[in-house]
Amino acid sequence: MATAQKIGSLLFCPTCGTLLDLPKDSEPNVVCEQCGHEEPATSYENIRITTRSHPDAFPSALRQKRKTQTKTHSDSDTWGDLVSEKCPKCGHLEAYSKAIQTRSADEGSTVFYRCASCMHDWKVNN
Ligand SMILES: [Zn+2]
Numbered sequence: 001m002a003t004a005q006k007i008g009s010l011l012f013c014p015t016c017g018t019l020l021d022l023p024k025d026s027e028p029n030v031v032c033e034q035c036g037h038e039e040p041a042t043s044y045e046n047i048r049i050t051t052r053s054h055p056d057a058f059p060s061a062l063r064q065k066r067k068t069q070t071k072t073h074s075d076s077d078t079w080g081d082l083v084s085e086k087c088p089k090c091g092h093l094e095a096y097s098k099a100i101q102t103r104s105a106d107e108g109s110t111v112f113y114r115c116a117s118c119m120h121d122w123k124v125n126n
């Protein structure tokens with residue numbers, strides 16, 4: 001007898017492909033609404049364990065993705081002192097600075113600036 005196809009935490013009827021409901025605790029079988037195929041509730045045992053330990057595995061993966069896409073400017077609170085630096089965009093003479101050490105020693109460091117007036121970001125390689 002064919003058993004249901006498992007895709008993620010979902011089970012599909014092996015006969016007609018319909019998404020099967022989760023079994024109720026008192027019922028030994030899940031009956032397909034479309035074709036009447038009876039799927040033993042034991043088919044759900046592995047899935048149930050997975051579902052319990054990772055209740056929102058799929059949604060959190062989506063959140064992760066969104067976080068990566070909107071990462072730009074999320075570190076704005078780490079900007080350092082106000083220094084005399086001319087903004088290339090609006091010509092304002094004060095900007096916040098932030099130095100980032102590069103991995104290679106002979107490349108020196110990269111200094112990032114953020115205009116105190118228009119918030120424009122730019123960087124200067126030393
Ligand atoms: Zn079916």
Ligand SMILES: [Zn+2]
Nearest residue numbers: 087090115118
């Ligand atoms: Zn500016």
